[in-house]
Amino acid sequence: MKLNELLGTEFPFIQGGMANIATGEFAAAVSNAGALGLIGSGGMNADSLRENIRRCKALTDKPFGVNLMLMNPSVDEMAKVVIEEGVKVVTTGAGNPGKYIPAWKEAGIIVIPVVAAAVLAKRLTRYGIDAVIAEGTESGGHVGEMTTMALVPQVVDAVDVPVIAAGGIASGRQLAAAYALGACGVQIGTCLLVSEECPIHPNYKQALLKATDTDTIVTGRTTGAPVRVLKNKMAREYVRMEKENIPLAEREKLTLGSLRRAVFDGDTEMGSLMAGQVAGQLHEIRPVRAILEELYADYQKCVKGLVNDL
Numbered sequence: 001m002k003l004n005e006l007l008g009t010e011f012p013f014i015q016g017g018m019a020n021i022a023t024g025e026f027a028a029a030v031s032n033a034g035a036l037g038l039i040g041s042g043g044m045n046a047d048s049l050r051e052n053i054r055r056c057k058a059l060t061d062k063p064f065g066v067n068l069m070l071m072n073p074s075v076d077e078m079a080k081v082v083i084e085e086g087v088k089v090v091t092t093g094a095g096n097p098g099k100y101i102p103a104w105k106e107a108g109i110i111v112i113p114v115v116a117a118a119v120l121a122k123r124l125t126r127y128g129i130d131a132v133i134a135e136g137t138e139s140g141g142h143v144g145e146m147t148t149m150a151l152v153p154q155v156v157d158a159v160d161v162p163v164i165a166a167g168g169i170a171s172g173r174q175l176a177a178a179y180a181l182g183a184c185g186v187q188i189g190t191c192l193l194v195s196e197e198c199p200i201h202p203n204y205k206q207a208l209l210k211a212t213d214t215d216t217i218v219t220g221r222t223t224g225a226p227v228r229v230l231k232n233k234m235a236r237e238y239v240r241m242e243k244e245n246i247p248l249a250e251r252e253k254l255t256l257g258s259l260r261r262a263v264f265d266g267d268t269e270m271g272s273l274m275a276g277q278v279a280g281q282l283h284e285i286r287p288v289r290a291i292l293e294e295l296y297a298d299y300q301k302c303v304k305g306l307v308n309d310l
């Protein structure tokens, strides 16, 4: 089964539900371009989530979904809002969504948790999830320890539901690799940050275009909320404080609001520029549709090449 058959989308692509970035407008633009747009509720509350869902509905008649970040203090209320607003697809991140799944399945919602380890994927299949997103540490934002290359096949072997690969996918070659690893489709995030429709500050987009392969770092590996960001003054400062065992409360001062500083104020020095390890593959700002079309065409070319070499 291919992901686009499960979701009713043109392409087998889900857009990552990026906190403070994936608004209702952005999710609608991605859905209109042929992938599954996701509203990123990470930085929202129940009311602003409801508002974003309604804005998204007004802007697209294509399928779209909501990502719930389970570390969000309002997640219990948000879990009800997605039912009340008739959301068709819910993905979850940064925690275990087990307690919410029965009500979501009762409401006919397609439930696709993000996991960073095979053991959680296996545990969640008993709740009747529809698929699982296996996200490697190459991804931007909150990450686990496993790479996509090692995690995806082990999740495929551990569960009997479709697996979607995420983390380190920004070209057709990487989409071909995801299929070879046993995935039915992919989730993409970083490569959509440099789309024209993405609402992040132009400075953030320029920082992404300037980045090379080794320009990201994971901060907070020791504090239980590891987050991959572009290396900048704030990230270096944070890692220094970690090495000197500065208490978390001190470090939190640095990171609180830091994603907003990056997204809205364009503060590329002291903002948290969440990005995956594929940032070095990004070279221009283009419409979402062009990014999706090239990703799929590049994949078809790559697979033809592989088959010819057999």
Ligand SMILES: O=C(O)COc1ccc(-c2c[nH]c(CNC(=O)Nc3ncc(Sc4ccccn4)s3)n2)cc1
Residues within 6 Å of the ligand: 019, 042, 069, 071, 092, 093, 094, 095, 096, 114, 115, 116, 120, 135, 140, 141, 142, 143, 144, 225, 227, 274
């Ligand atoms: O075993 C358990 O109970 C749950 O364990 C889990 C542990 C990790 C995950 C996980 C890893 N990656 C994801 C999906 N991706 C994400 O959630 N990426 C995110 N980026 C920015 C976010 S907002 C944030 C979050 C923390 C600190 C600062 N900001 S959330 N989920 C899922 C489950």
